[in-house]
Amino acid sequence: MPLHSTNFSVGGVAVFFTGDRSLDVALAPSLLPFCGGFTPCDVTIQVSRVPKLYPSIGPKIFDSGSLWRLHSSEKRLEFDFTTPALGDAPYKRLRTDSEFRSASLLMSEEFRTSTSSLEYPVDELLIMHRLTQERGIELHGVGMAGPNGANNLFVGHSGAGKSTTARLWTSLYEVKILSDDRIIVRESPARDLHPGDDPRQIFMYGTPWHGEGCFALPDRAPLRRIFILEHGQGNVITQLNRSQAVGELFARAFVPFHRHEYIESALSFLDQLVESVPCYRYSFEPDARAVEKILQFHD
Amino acid sequence: MTPHDVKKMMREPNQHAGKKPYESPKITMVSLRPEEAVLGHCKIAGTGGPVTISCAALHCRSIGS
Numbered sequence: 303m304p305l306h307s308t309n310f311s312v313g314g315v316a317v318f319f320t321g322d323r324s325l326d327v328a329l330a331p332s333l334l335p336f337c338g339g340f341t342p343c344d345v346t347i348q349v350s351r352v353p354k355l356y357p358s359i360g361p362k363i364f365d366s367g368s369l370w371r372l373h374s375s376e377k378r379l380e381f382d383f384t385t386p387a388l389g390d391a392p393y394k395r396l397r398t399d400s401e402f403r404s405a406s407l408l409m410s411e412e413f414r415t416s417t418s419s420l421e422y423p424v425d426e427l428l429i430m431h432r433l434t435q436e437r438g439i440e441l442h443g444v445g446m447a448g449p450n451g452a453n454n455l456f457v458g459h460s461g462a463g464k465s466t467t468a469r470l471w472t473s474l475y476e477v478k479i480l481s482d483d484r485i486i487v488r489e490s491p492a493r494d495l496h497p498g499d500d501p502r503q504i505f506m507y508g509t510p511w512h513g514e515g516c517f518a519l520p521d522r523a524p525l526r527r528i529f530i531l532e533h534g535q536g537n538v539i540t541q542l543n544r545s546q547a548v549g550e551l552f553a554r555a556f557v558p559f560h561r562h563e564y565i566e567s568a569l570s571f572l573d574q575l576v577e578s579v580p581c582y583r584y585s586f587e588p589d590a591r592a593v594e595k596i597l598q599f600h601d
Numbered sequence: 602m603t604p605h606d607v608k609k610m611m612r613e614p615n616q617h618a619g620k621k622p623y624e625s626p627k628i629t630m631v632s633l634r635p636e637e638a639v640l641g642h643c644k645i646a647g648t649g650g651p652v653t654i655s656c657a658a659l660h661c662r663s664i665g666s
Contacts, residue, residue, distance in 0.1 A: 364639075366639045366640065366641035367639070367641045367642075368641045368642050369640070370640070430640070442637065459637065460634070545629065549629055549631040550631055552631065553632060553634075556640065557638070559639065
């Protein structure tokens with residue numbers, strides 16, 4: 303029976319994990335603000351240590367190109383985490399069912415340099431995969447609540463201006479930046495619904511995986527509008543039709559590409575999202591006028 | 602729908618005003634950034650993002666997002 307346990311929640315996904323040592327369940331600093339008790343939990347992880355891990359012998363399903371590889375093993379999925387600095391042997395292995403409800407995390411004793419069991423990219427991979435079962439998706443974007451209920455999500459690839467946008471808004475107005483790099487968009491989990499709430503209301507959630515501005519809040523806000531960010535001349539807002547919006551958002555989403563069911567789940571949710579939340583392309587110049595343009599904009 | 606129905610629609614367009622006009626399917630290219638989408642790399646060490654101490658010092662040898 304494991305002696306220690308911890309839980310946290312990111313994007314409405316509640317994770318409970320246990321281990322024999324307190325170090326096994328120690329949260330990475332970035333996850334500490336997201337620590338808390340949420341029941342029932344969505345994902346349960348048991349952390350244990352093994353003397354050494356050998357590369358998985360199961361068929362390889364996906365290779366990220368650097369930090370992780372995915373293999374199938376009987377009816378479970380095995381994520382092997384490696385680094386060129388340590389050779390081919392995994393320093394960590396996450397074994398999970400295909401719905402990402404129950405997992406075990408094996409830590410190699412061979413490499414004691416790894417400090418936290420759920421440090422990046424394990425935490426983000428786990429949440430991203432679990433969202434395929436939850437009517438939600440992780441997007442590359444900056445989400446902000448306010449001012450005056452104008453809760454906007456600005457989505458963009460690296461270099462599109464997400465952190466710049468976060469800094470601009472915070473320098474001018476009282477806004478709450480949920481994250482300046484990764485936002486989870488989803489329906490509210492059933493456990494958070496109150497009588498009279500609309501279960502299809504879409505919320506954006508802050509995450510621990512922030513950008514250069516280091517904005518990362520364990521909070522959420524109802525989503526009103528989405529803007530696809532791009533640098534341009536002047537500040538121009540163009541409405542996207544449904545198929546354009548789904549395509550542009552999918553290109554800026556974190557989706558497990560190794561199984562068609564997960565991609566279908568992501569596309570189905572994006573279709574629902576753009577039906578209820580207006581989506582625009584925003585070509586902008588990074589100065590105060592870009593902020594005013596959004597504040598004066600009406601759908 | 603019969604030819605008779607089509608003629609009726611053309612004569613009485615207002616009855617069908619609420620219906621969206623047909624748009625033929627179009628293929629639109631969107632640019633994917635696989636190196637960003639699969640969480641294959643850490644972000645730049647020391648500049649924020651999903652980089653913990655051990656990740657920056659040990660696991661990250663490449664720069665990504």
